[in-house]
Amino acid sequence: MSRYSAYLLAFLICVPALAYAEEPRTLTITTWGGAYEASQREAYFDAFERQAGVKIRLKEYNGGIEPLRQKGAAEDAGWDVLDMTEPDALAACDEGLLTHFDPKSLQPAPDGTAAAADFHSGAFLDCGVVHLVYSTVLAYDDRAFPGEKPQTVSDFFDIERFPGNRALRRQPIAVLEWALMSYGVPISQLYDLLSTERGMRLAFRKLDKIRDHIVWWDNGSQPPEFLKNSKTVMASGFNGRFFSARVNDGVPITIIWDGQLLDSGVWAIAKSSPHQKLAARFVRFATRAENMAAFAQLIPYGPMRRSAMTRIGLHAKSNVPMLNHMPTSESNLRRAIRVDSQWYARTEALRQRWFKEWLARE
Numbered sequence: 001m002s003r004y005s006a007y008l009l010a011f012l013i014c015v016p017a018l019a020y021a022e023e024p025r026t027l028t029i030t031t032w033g034g035a036y037e038a039s040q041r042e043a044y045f046d047a048f049e050r051q052a053g054v055k056i057r058l059k060e061y062n063g064g065i066e067p068l069r070q071k072g073a074a075e076d077a078g079w080d081v082l083d084m085t086e087p088d089a090l091a092a093c094d095e096g097l098l099t100h101f102d103p104k105s106l107q108p109a110p111d112g113t114a115a116a117a118d119f120h121s122g123a124f125l126d127c128g129v130v131h132l133v134y135s136t137v138l139a140y141d142d143r144a145f146p147g148e149k150p151q152t153v154s155d156f157f158d159i160e161r162f163p164g165n166r167a168l169r170r171q172p173i174a175v176l177e178w179a180l181m182s183y184g185v186p187i188s189q190l191y192d193l194l195s196t197e198r199g200m201r202l203a204f205r206k207l208d209k210i211r212d213h214i215v216w217w218d219n220g221s222q223p224p225e226f227l228k229n230s231k232t233v234m235a236s237g238f239n240g241r242f243f244s245a246r247v248n249d250g251v252p253i254t255i256i257w258d259g260q261l262l263d264s265g266v267w268a269i270a271k272s273s274p275h276q277k278l279a280a281r282f283v284r285f286a287t288r289a290e291n292m293a294a295f296a297q298l299i300p301y302g303p304m305r306r307s308a309m310t311r312i313g314l315h316a317k318s319n320v321p322m323l324n325h326m327p328t329s330e331s332n333l334r335r336a337i338r339v340d341s342q343w344y345a346r347t348e349a350l351r352q353r354w355f356k357e358w359l360a361r362e
Contacts, residue, residue, distance in 0.1 A: 025054045027278055029081040030061035034221040035244035035299055040083075043295035044286045052281065062219060063171070065092045068270065080273040081282055086130060087344030089266040093127035094345070099269040101128050105280055107288050109307035118289070123304045128268035131287055132295075133302040135260040135327035135336070136174040139223070139242045142252035144233035153259035156234055157182045157210055164233030167226045170216040172355040173344075174236060174261040177337050179206035181259050191340045195347075204358050227253050239327050240299040247318050257332045263339045265301070302328035 029045070031037045037058065045056045059079060061067065065088050068079065084092065092098050103124045106115035116124075123130040138156050140149070150162050156178065168175055177190050180203055185193060193199035207214075215232050217223055223237030224245035239260065245251040267286060269279045285291065292303035293311035300322055303309055312322050323329060327336070344351075 025275065025278060026057050027054050027080050027275055027282060028057045028059055028078055029083070029282070030059045030079055031083050032062070032220055032238075033060045034219075035241055035248070036220070036238070036301075039240075039295055039298035042298060043291055044282075047291070048282055048285050051285070052278070054278065063088055065095065065097065068092055068097050069095070079270045080275050080279045082268045082270060084128070084266045084268055086125070086264040086266050086341040087339070087348075089125060089128045089268050090341055090345040091348055092268070093125065097271055098127035099271050099273070099276060099279075101125060101268070103129070105284055107284055109289055109305065111307070113307065115287075115305075118305050118307050120304050120306065125266060125268075128266040129283065129287060130264040130304050131267050131292065132265045132304060133262055133328055134265060135239045135262050136169075136236060137239045137242065137260045137327075138178070138234060138236055138256040138258075139227065139253050140234045140256065141227045141230065141232075142254055144230070149254070150234065151256060151258065153178045153256070154182045156256070157206060159210060159213060162234070165213050165215050165231065166210055167215045167217050167223050167232040167235035167237070169236055170218050170359075172351040174337075175207065176200070176203040176351070177261060178236075178259055179203035181337075182206055187259075187335070187337055190337065191343050195343070200354055204354065207358065224249075224251060224253065227251065239325075240301050243300050243325055247315060247320055258335045259337060260327055260332065260335075261337045261339055262327055264304075264341070296326075297322055300325040300327070302326045 031040055045058070048054070049056055061082070063085055068082065089098065101124065103116055106129065108114055109118040119129070138153065144164055145162065148161070150156065155162055156166060176194055180190050180193060180199065181187070183202065183206065194203065215226060217226065220238050220241050223235035224241050226232040226235055228245065228251045239255060242253050242255050246253045267283045269276065269283070273279055287305070289305050289307040289311065292305055292308035295301070296303050296308065296312050297314070297316045314320065315322055326332070
């Protein structure tokens with residue numbers, strides 16, 4: 001082979017590799033769909049695609065760690081960045097499914113304050129960073145109750161005073177706490193009692209009272225639709241979804257803040273991700289104060305950065321003051337339940353077993 005032919009052959013071999021290297025990279029991020037995803041798209045995803053020159057592929061995710069176990073075992077892991085609840089992030093971290101998180105990787109506040117001082121206490125986990133506070137709440141269709149309105153968790157379980165179907169998530173999340181609250185159990189004692197067999201039996205006994213009136217939901221977009229279409233008169237769901245349905249779509253929904261279950265959203269990186277550096281770059285970008293505030297002005301989930309909270313004003317589209325609709329608003333915190341993430345992570349298998357056995361008795 002001549003020297004020219006050898007050079008030509010080497011060039012032709014390298015061209016496909018060079019072309020592949022120059023192709024836009026794709027970062028796969030899990031999210032929760034609906035108004036939440038739309039707000040993330042506007043505040044984070046579009047801007048990061050432009051800045052980093054990458055394509056973001058979104059995968060809808062409805063919680064739990066089983067999907068991550070399956071992805072981690074697959075040849076094509078598929079997921080890079082995950083938007084998880086704190087209990088799920090803790091459990092996945094314990095199983096070695098997530099990458100260790102370094103708080104020093106985050107950007108300082110606009111005034112130069114280090115991220116460690118700007119984020120609220122408890123934001124940094126071994127395998128992720130808490131980026132927002134959201135709540136699972138109860139809500140009702142205004143049209144269903146022209147007279148007396150439901151106002152408490154106990155009212156949700158009172159079929160006689162407030163007749164009609166109730167929508168509940170098909171998971172043992174929030175509903176066990178609400179069941180005990182309806183007996184009058186103090187919020188401070190809920191998790192201690194739920195850690196006993198007696199507490200679990202009491203909770204499911206209360207659920208028995210409304211069993212025939214429950215419509216189950218599996219996706220966060222369903223509860224507002226159920227209320228809108230009068231499939232149910234009351235529903236559990238995420239506070240931001242109910243807000244969006246009322247403010248953006250004009251659905252007559254009212255949130256019951258009594259017993260709201262405060263939980264946290266966590267950015268985490270799958271250990272199986274082949275794009276670790278790019279994933280970390282996205283987390284750094286999404287946790288900038290400016291971007292977190294932009295997100296919170298689209299949907300009322302409280303950012304975990306102090307510098308982000310001070311930048312929140314009116315809803316970006318309707319001019320509704322957003323701070324009043326945050327789950328962390330002082331007026332909404334009076335009867336809030338702060339989720340015990342360690343308890344949730346520790347009792348995952350037990351709760352699921354009790355819940356599945358109860359469902360099977362239908």
